[in-house]
Amino acid sequence: MTQPVGAGRLPVPAGKSGCPINLTVELLGDRWSLVVLRDVMFSGHRHFRELLTNSVESIASNILASRLSKLVDAGLLSRHEEPSHRQKIDYRLTEAAIELVPLMAHLGAWGSRWLPASPALSIRAELLAEGGPEMWERFMAELRATHLDGRPQPTNGVLAELTQAYERVASGG
Amino acid sequence: MTQPVGAGRLPVPAGKSGCPINLTVELLGDRWSLVVLRDVMFSGHRHFRELLTNSVESIASNILASRLSKLVDAGLLSRHEEPSHRQKIDYRLTEAAIELVPLMAHLGAWGSRWLPASPALSIRAELLAEGGPEMWERFMAELRATHLDGRPQPTNGVLAELTQAYERVASGG
């Protein structure tokens, strides 16, 4: 048994300073960590090949492997073998990662305001930003149910709503 | 005259994808960019030597120089020569950088919840998180006054409040 969900702090190496912003940047401030977490969070993909082949930014397989194991070591993802196929690994968000939802929402909102983001890929970020804390909480509850408790993805939840909006815009509707 | 404040989008190179989260990560997702912005935002330091010698994480001078010029190019900082000393440069936050305040608040809140942050360096992050959007707006208004309009730092503002709380805790009070 590993540490209970939400109990303590993450097992990360000591940083250059104890400033919370600096520590977060040391952990997540690279080119891929947040992008991988974004994909697990919003795309619903939880297996290596899924994440590799569906990545919008075409992440390389060695980078994906190294990020996944770093995130597992840091306690942001957990690793589960699937009964169906002994080599298949299910990567699930931990409570710490689920609590990054508000950060992702702000990151998306700022990027779609200030950077040359494409309309199709911005729609989810904008909806999530407009939804505010109330929507973030609903999304987090949904992620807890699917990633921590192993329940199936609801068809009428926040993620389904965001995905539908994306598909509507992406298909030119 | 450069582009009016808050008018358009930032002049950044095209990214690997138009996803707003990815674009933000491409711009700010490295070891130092957000740390430098944090210092300009919260420490009140706006000159090269100040930022270099007061840095809690001891940034190297070449890295600081390269980040400052990158942030200026990206439109997150602006560069002003000081009349008093012709070589002295005043780096000021732009509107785009000021709108990172909520992101910084979340970054700090998450880091002080999940990472081994020191109590003294966490107190500002926790106050800012507790203050919520209302406090962030007041802080942003204050930053606009000092960085965009060149007004002096108020002694009774949000920054003064945060700094006082930090000094109280840091001195063991």
Added chain:
DNA sequence: GATCTCTGGTTGCAACTTACAACCGGTAGC
């Protein structure tokens, strides 16, 4: 007018990280 200090940096070099492409051994279905 020489010296000292402060200004924002630059240079050279070693270590580490990222990126791309090819390749791999174990598992499962047919």
Added chain:
DNA sequence: GCTACCGGTTGTAAGTTGCAACCAGAGATC
């Protein structure tokens, strides 16, 4: 036994970071 799928590893080149030393121009001091 063949084929497809599974999570990766390996080799190598290019780019980034980190450290320490160094620098030229500007202003103040004597």
